[in-house]
Amino acid sequence: MVLSKPELRVGLLLAVAMFLSGVTAASTYPYSSVVAIEFLGMSGPLYSVVIAVSSIVGATLSGIFGYFSDRLRDRRLMALFSAFAGCVGYGMIYVFRNTTAFTVATCLITPAAMSLFSQNFAYARAYYQMSGSERADLAVSMLRSVFATAWIVVPPLAGYLAAVASPFDVYLMTAVAYVACGAVIVFMMRDRATAVRPPKASAQQAAEQRTAPIPVVFGLFGILLMTVAMRLVGTAMPLVIVAEMGGSVGDVGLYAGLAAACEVPFMILWAYLGLRIPRTIIIFANGLLLCLYLVVASGLTSVQALLWLQPLNGLAMAALLTTTISYTQDAIKGRVGLSSSLIDILGVAASLLGAVIFGVVSAIAQYRVAITISGAVAALGGLAVLLTEYGPALLRRPPDVPDPRHADER
Known part of the structure; x- marks a missing residue:
């Protein structure tokens, strides 16, 4: 698969933009609660409300x-606006360093920056997609691996x-990363040949574009369930390590770093396998693999055994973090x-949903x-997800074909 020079140039710039997008998330995520509660004096319940509001607004x-973005002459304008919102919001927290600035920025400004990733x-x-849908899936998977690399570095x-x-x-580091990402987007926009304008749709296509088909909605529900599982693991596993395996906070960091390091090479592997294997099969198989990993991990009693299990975790998570995007x-x-x-x-x-499930389960x-x-x-x-692809075919019975050996009996 040979890429043209413009595709290589855009691919490189997109890789830089995705890495910077990863920087914006990976740098502040572990410190948000620490800054809000320990340094600004916010109460735990108030901080929870602020985060909930931020998520809903985002x-x-x-x-x-x-x-x-599907209607603009250049869809990158929305990504540029998101980068600007991130710079302003996180810059405000860095400059003013008070509860009001943190609340306003987190609830009203930084949620707009959430769209930079998508x-x-x-x-x-x-x-x-202008070069073929298979190449688009491969590019998305490779870019997701670049994003994951930022979470390691x-x-x-x-x-x-x-x-x-x-x-x-x-927070200053995050604001600078948003500025740099915005600069990359502007640099790309200078080349008009790289603009992707929405194609004109027929009346039938316009009707199809308003909603997703029912099977796809059911498939998205499956993606939601797997995302809930990953979020729930992200909340519960650190507590299992510290409270039930006798590990330390340092062990939590080692677990998170090793898990992320295992994901990156497997993301590249799944990117190429995705050219030959249907996405629904990949998602289904790795949903089972993640289930296997979690069932085994739930019975472990030592952190060392959990660390040895991370290649299996990385194999499953790599597919679910990349292939689900294309889906x-x-x-x-x-x-x-x-x-x-x-x-x-x-x-x-x-x-x-993961927070609700965790709250109920941890209480009992x-x-x-x-x-x-x-x-x-x-x-x-x-x-x-698998049933959305193959379920309808299994439910449809093939027409009865008469046996030619009994043709004379009629």
Whole structure:
């Protein structure tokens, strides 16, 4: 598969933009609660409300941005606006360093920056679809691996910066990353040949673009279930390590870093296997693999045994973090921007549902029970995706074909 020079140039710039997008998320995510509660004096319940409001506003804005990005002369304008919002919001927290600035920025400004991730992917898919849908899936998977790489590289750097200076300086790091990402987008927009304009749709196509077919909606429900499982694991596993395996906070960091490091090479592997294996099969198989990993992990008693199990975790998570993006982007025909916004919406819904499940389970059982439940939810989600592809065919009975040996009996 040979890429043209413009495709190589755009691919390189998109890789830089996705890495910077990963920097914006990976640098502040571990320190948000610390800054709000320990340094600004917010109460735990108030912080929870602020985060919940931020998630809901972010999901709403992501849907709005996705809707309009499919109608703009250049869909990168929405990604550029998201980068600007991120710079302003996180810059405000760094400069003012008070509860009011944190609340306003987190609830009203930084949610608009959430769309940078999905809109960059929307542009990448739309651009590479001009060269064939298979190449688009491969490009999306490769870019997701670049995003994941930032989660390996950035947290140690952000932790060092927070330790030697101040956690607020991490917000400056994030704001600068948004500025740099915006600069990359502007640089790409200078080349008019790389603009992807929405194609003119017929009346029938326009009707199809308004909604996703019922089977696809059921498939998206499966993606939601698997995302809930991943969010629930992200909440419960650190607590299992510390409270039930006798590990330390350092072990949590080692677990997270090793898991992310295992995901990147497998993302590249699944990107190429996706050229030969249907997406629904990949998602279903890795839903089962994630279930297997979580069921085994829930019965472990040592951190070392859990660390040895991370290649299996990385294999499954790599597919579910990449292939599900391509699946979601095809949800609404001809509306890659709006479909891509579903990535953010499903992520927010999964976080809220995962928090509810964790709250109920942790109140009545050990944290490792939540891990077991996550495995069941992941398998159920994979099955739902598989049934959207093959279920209708299985339900349709083939017409009766008369046996020619009995033709004379009629």
